[in-house]
Amino acid sequence: MAAILYALISSINSPTPLVEYSSASGNFQQLALKILSKKITTPTISYSYEDKYIFHCLNIDGFTFLCLAESAFTYRTAYAFLYDIKDIFMEKYGERAKNAIAFSLNKDFSDIIKKRMIFFNTDKNADKLRAARDNIEKTKDIMIENIDKVIAREEKIEMLVNKTQYMSESSFEFRREAVRVKRHFWWKNTKFTLLIFASFMIVLFFILVIACGGFNFKNC
Structure with missing residues (x-):
């Protein structure tokens, strides 16, 4: 190029x-x-x-x-x-x-x-x-x-x-960009997983509240 x-x-x-x-x-x-x-x-x-x-x-x-x-x-x-x-x-x-x-x-x-x-x-x-x-x-x-x-x-x-140095730097820059993109999508997937987990825990908490008769858990 x-x-x-x-x-x-x-x-x-x-x-x-x-x-x-x-x-x-x-x-x-x-x-x-x-x-x-x-x-x-x-x-x-x-x-x-x-x-x-x-x-x-x-x-x-x-x-x-x-x-x-x-x-x-x-x-x-x-x-x-x-x-x-x-x-x-x-x-x-x-x-x-x-x-x-x-x-x-x-x-x-x-x-x-x-x-x-x-x-x-x-x-x-x-x-x-x-x-x-x-x-x-x-x-x-x-x-x-x-x-x-x-x-x-x-x-x-x-x-x-x-151009050896240029090719080396270009290759390094390509690898660095690939790592950056990989980290970006990893963090995006991690945040999505954490959001799902947090939503599940909130739903589970309210189910327990209802099943146990309120926030003081008097029936549990």
Whole structure:
């Protein structure tokens, strides 16, 4: 299944991320940093790499929100993800994030990127979220270029991606969700059983009250 594999957030004029998260291993971070170093301000632009992977960039509010996805992963969902983490990031930090130093927000925000990445990778209706849809509608044109246009030949890097970590995390997330669903139905069945038992005991109590001549059980 095609997926988003990596994401970062940086100040728009900075060549280094404030925060990043990767669900795969490889050297794609080097290419991402090359893109950042060009200080591109086009609002929405995507760079393809050998028709296998695409770097999607959202430059907005003084920040760059970038993700790497497999080429089969839809542009719509990739940008829905970027707008989503942008909204969360701006609500949490706002303008003060522009004064943060490189990677200083990793501890606080990388786990949020991870959770949102898993959501957009696994939920088929993720791009239909109202907030995401409204933002995507504003994006009339997404400029799509080959990455060679922004990275000089002498700077070119052969990108390597290993999805083992992503597959492992996806498998873990699937198992965790399966356990959660199993517990939900177990608790639902348990509550139903307890309700039946409580109802039975109440009925039995009133039968005993009637049979014993009242609440003082004088006939028993």
